[in-house]
Amino acid sequence: MRNSTRSKVDPFIVMDVMEAARRAEEGGRRIIHMEVGQPGTGAPKGAVDALTRSLQQDSLGYTVALGLPELRQRIARLYGEWYNVDLSPDRVVVTPGSSGGFLLAFTSLFDTGDRVGIGAPGYPSYRQILSALDLVPVDIQTAPENRLQPVPADFANLDLAGLMVASPANPTGTMLDHKAMGALIDATQAQNAAFISDEIYHGIEYEAKAVTALELTDECYVINSFSKYFSMTGWRVGWMVVPEDHVRVIERIAQNMFICAPHASQVAALAAMECEEELQGNLDVYKTNRALMLEGLPKAGFTKIAPPDGAFYIYADVTDLTNDSRAFAAEILEKAGVAVTPGLDFDAVRGAGTLRFSYARATEDIEEGLVRLAAFMAARD
Ligand SMILES: Cc1ncc(COP(=O)(O)O)c(C=O)c1O
Secondary structure: OOOOOOOOOOOOOHHHHHHHEEEEHHHOOOOOEEOOOOOOOOOHHHHHHHHHHHHHHOOOOOOOOOOOOOHHHHHHHHHHHHOOOOOOOEHHHHHHHHHHHHHHHHHHHHHOOOOOEEEOOOHHHHHHHHHHHOOOEEEEOOHHHHHOOOOOOOOOOOOOOEEEEEEEOOOOOOOOOOOHHHHHHHHHHHHOEEEOOOOOOOOOEOOOOOOOOOHHOOOEEEEEEEOOOOOOOOHOOOOEEHHHHHHHHHHHHHHHHHHOOHHHHHHHHHHHHOHHHHHHHHHHHHHHHHHHHHHHHHHHHEEEEEEOEEEOOOEEEEOOOOOOOOHHHHHHHHHHOOOOOEHHOOOOOOOHHEEEEEEEOHHHHHHHHHHHHHHHHHHHH
């Protein structure tokens, strides 16, 4: 049977690492997972309890396409609590994860062949989803002196219909402050391009609070999720905030593409938003892990790292150690039993010289992983 040309998207290289790690575990080895981009914790207890109660009482049929009204209201209230932004619940759309939000956003904003700028390094699925929609992902090679975030000069002549940013970013964990985010918004709007802000790692920040694009403009799409801070990756629920006059456009697409985000997950998500104490407990673990990594990685020999402002990743420049991050990650897995992600997933040009380390797992795993990495690097000298 035939296939479309736009369906030829690249696989996630990290999946190969995960498969190799699985095989090693099958063979009886204990692998430390620093490749996975998800919390080791499950959904907060209050979320599970709320869903358990709901299962006894509710048939959990379709919800309306924009999401449960109580959840939309609660999300709008979060913007007051976190950023002091007064947001109308009417502008909040509940989505099947932020991944569902990308599909809705790109479909709503762009036409076939439109060029959309994405930072490199960056989350790989932006590029693949854009391609699958017959849009043109345009990699913006970001500079280390800008902490690997785009700046207006990087895309002045790229003829973009849209710009997608992430803060805190994956794989770097770096953030855009008010000034940097404002400059990107101004430059994008001056080019009559759409501004999309992926804020999925908000809530997981260490020194300063992350800035939402909504503090600076209403003319943007903000995409967020219950996957990371709320620790609910597999529940497939997220949200998007769009300008007032885009809500109906999104509603029509959402009705047809998804009907709704999973009802059960929406019930759990609403309750998760009241589980502050447990979620802050998870954050304390990330804080401890981050400190261990920032001390342990340079000691082991991974010296070129920028301290991450948020998320749970450290992106390391390993050009002094290898020019083939995929082979290097395979060697680390084989010899040290630590799974890490080659940078090629995030940056096709420079990723052969980078690795991403995730510290989302339990602190004991991070400690053990660092001991193993140090021994591996010492044996290499
Ligand atoms: C930057 C970024 N955006 C979006 C996603 C997708 O998340 P979701 O589970 O909400 O679809 C991820 C997942 O790792 C991510 O790192």
